Amino acid sequence: MPQAQALKKSLRKQLAAPTTTIAICLLGVLGGIAAALVIVVFRFAIEQGAYVVGNFTHWQQPLPTFTRFALPIGAVVVIFLLFSLSRSRRVRMGIPYVVHRMKQHYGMLPWRSTVNQFFGGIIALVAGFSVGREGPAVHLGAAASTWVGYHVDTPKNAIRTLAACGIAAAIAASFNTPIAAMVLVMEVVLREYKVHIFIPVMLAAVAGSLITEQIFGPASELAMLQASEVPNIQLGWVVALGIVLGFSGVIFKRLMLDVMETVKDMGLITRLLFAGLITAFLAIIIPTSLGPGLTAIQQVLQHQNELSILFTLLFAKLIASAVALGMGIPGGLIGAVFGIGAVVAALFTSIVNSLQLDQLLQYDTFILLGMAGILAASIHAPMAALLAIVELSRSVEIIIPAMLVIVPAYLISSQLFNSKSIFISQLDLQDLPYQIPPVAIALQKTGVEHVMESDFKLLIEPTQNELLDVLENSANQTVVVMDIDDDNRASYRLVTYDIGAGDSPSLNYMPITGLKVTSTLAEVWDELSGARRGAVYIYDHGQSEPCGVVTWEVVRKALQRELS
Template identity: 40%
Template sequence: MIILFRLGIEWFQSMLLNSQGDFSNAPFWQRFIMPLVGVFCILIVAKLTGFKHYRLGIPFVIHRIKTHFGLIPLRATINQFFGGMFALASGFVVGREGPSVHLGAASSSFLGQWLRLPYNSIRILAGCGIAAGISASFNTPLAAVIFVMEVVLREYRIHIFVPVMLAAACGSVMTRIVFGDAHELYFFSFAAFSQWMYAYLIVFGVALGALATLFNRQLMRVMRLFRPVGMVWRLILAALITGTAGLFLPDAMSADFDSVRRLFDSNPDAILIALLLVVKMLLAITAIGLGIPGGIIGPVMLIGMLAGALLLSPLAAWLDIPDYISSFALLGLAGMLTAVLHAPLAALTAVMELSYSPQIIVPAMFVIVPAYVTSTQFFKNRSVFLQQLDYQKLTYAVNPIRETLEKVGVLSVMETQFKQFHDAPQKAIADYLAEHPTDIVVQRHSFELAANFKLAQFDTSLDHDADAIVFVDLAGISAQTTLAEAYDKMKNQRAGAVYIYDTNPDEVMGVLSWAQVQKHLHQGQI
């Protein structure tokens, strides 16, 4: 899916531009028209799928994984595939990782539903799809694994870590087969630092933390300000702003890394870098804030690289700027990504893999820590994804009890050894229980439209008028469900049991009691 998505973007741009992402050599009228044409195509797809507003990308996927086991709606996936393709091809400052995450999670969840896997397994499979998507998009398998664990699933468990790792490796292998082995920032090299420069890196990180806070707050301000405006007019406004900026500063269009390479190859002065930084931030904030279907990580990386190059300028009296501009651009990427997403480990691994420079690790740590602390502690800046989730009123926090139970499927706990009677008299059941007092006995009553199931057991109430056998109604739940759904069925009575079925509710696969649910709940809490 991601390979097809990337090939689609490249095909559209090859039809319109001299080379991918090279808007500077396109005619001025084309730079203005392309975002408008892109929005027109996005709206056509939204109209065909019946969409009135967009809920796509990484925040939406986090919500679906936390509250819907990673099940992604088909219409949203269609909009993300084509909408993201048109947005990226037409020059909007959005990243391809947003669509990659969405498409990766959707593809794997569709596979899980087709295989009728348990929902807790589909959630893990969705995480695998996200890792494969990011890895296929940027050729960064390790950063993809860390991103899934740190940002999306927000937990480290070995039974999740291993399949996610394998999926990321597969995504990287496939993208290398199609697009080659070159990493995204192959044109950047990291220069060795003098010891005294580490002190400046702390100041450097503080500045990036402040810039990231400004970016997040302005993005959320744009989203809130234009909330009453309809989707059509918001997208058209984003296209007009992007097209107008492209008339005067074509290098500010798109979130393609090659645009940064072309800029740095021309030995730009600080004024040009500062201008590009301001315009790139403006275009990213308006495009994402007004609802263009694309990711935020790509623009944040570019903004970080430009900010890093700009913050190198104060050292011009002591350093040869061209020798260190690549190094500071990479460090700016790491600091900005950390402070915006609140994902320091993912940022560290991403910058290392993108640059293929392990020697960047220590300097990056000196930038990442102050950037993160400045953003979170001094400016009280939250992850941009969590802010977007709150704005869209999408749930991402789950009750601890439910979260524990959702990790266990009913198939792994249910009791499959049981005796089933079909409309049998009570005496026959009593005789059987007398000989097999520990067995699970299910009584089935057949009706014209459906069957009804009851659990038969000895009455232990010590009531003199009670029958020897008591029958408890059994609710049915699908074999794909988790212990959370079983808990919901029995929590009011704090007793009883449910029966498990596969495709036919009239066929019992197993029985799950309240005691079994309680046992696993206590084990999970311990």
């Protein structure tokens, strides 16, 4: 047992450092495996649920009329009962909520919201709501990985890294896109690039991709699309498509946010029933409106050059996706915009090809470009959009045209319309804080155990003469006094010489508070920044006495290093 405790402390001390260590890499792989396994179960449940409801073609053939109408309504009733049973005060899930928790709570997610996300996501996708599975995947991946870290007593700075690992592994396990998964974590969730985080995230993404390949095979989600090289003469059309996609992304975002704004004061059951009823009526009128966004691609391929059908499909997907996501159906946004982008690109290609050019635009290639462009315009993550399409298509020939479609789409959204990422806009509407001061960002990366003074002097109710002797002989050591009150409770004070007392040996006593050994320097800053002096003591779980001390001077020096 003592050896196990010593090993645990050694591991925790390594994890507290803001550097790439073997410990964080191994833990990242473990967290990635846990996240990937959860996603495997999630995917299996969706597939089996489809067969249970009789959806053997996965939305490629219309279900009976009554089934199409009843599925969304029945699903929202079950989702509401699930949310009610979990007794969650507020139902918040998906990528925006994970971004909020990463910034405010080191990526740790409440178990109730995770249970809601797991079962709610399965029900929504089985019922045919026009949402993606990447939103639930991000939430579930972060929850699974941080659960691993929490149960091995990991410092909070490492918990945050583990959350990023879980997200990368979950996305890689969902779509077999490990590179795009890594970049999405850095661009969308963390919104920063740090090597000491990037390495374990990379390993976790590899673990997620390998697991999904072993279980589901190496096939890509977009295997039906065959990308080919775009001739230079057609690159102007690529840029034109990017402009169209920029406007399309802004329109979809505005539509979805308007829905959110309209229903934000409604009760949960009212919102869910509206979403179910609108989806059900759409399903009767336009059966192809059912299903996640990626299923729209197969519909597009079946109806090439049929403009009336493609326009109808675009209308259906815009409304169905905006309603489902805006009213709180527990699904993802990226899959939905992929479907919309594919339909927009199919329409663009069909219209241009009707002009009877010397070289017709290649249908499959432009659909892939449509997905890349609208993703960049919607979530403002151009690198993630580029790599996602390259990996999903298994084609390097698409890189240059994808860049040319992403740039105008992104610029129109961000510059012409001064639009934020759709995830950030969702956070603003939900009043969820996602911005923290640069000081907190810098100090969150370091655990207190990495910098705390372990060789301090702890004296229990000493006399003044004893204190003077210790201060005289302790050189640069910190001296802490412990007092016991009448209720047998301990309190601690930092003791220093009172510099303003002149030649007389007067002492200065300053009460200090305690923080857990898993805390970060950001929490020490919160305690001490008001007075700009003093210290906090650090305590381990299950121990009554301090195991370390962190002074204001230590925090100040650490901040200088991080910001330099």
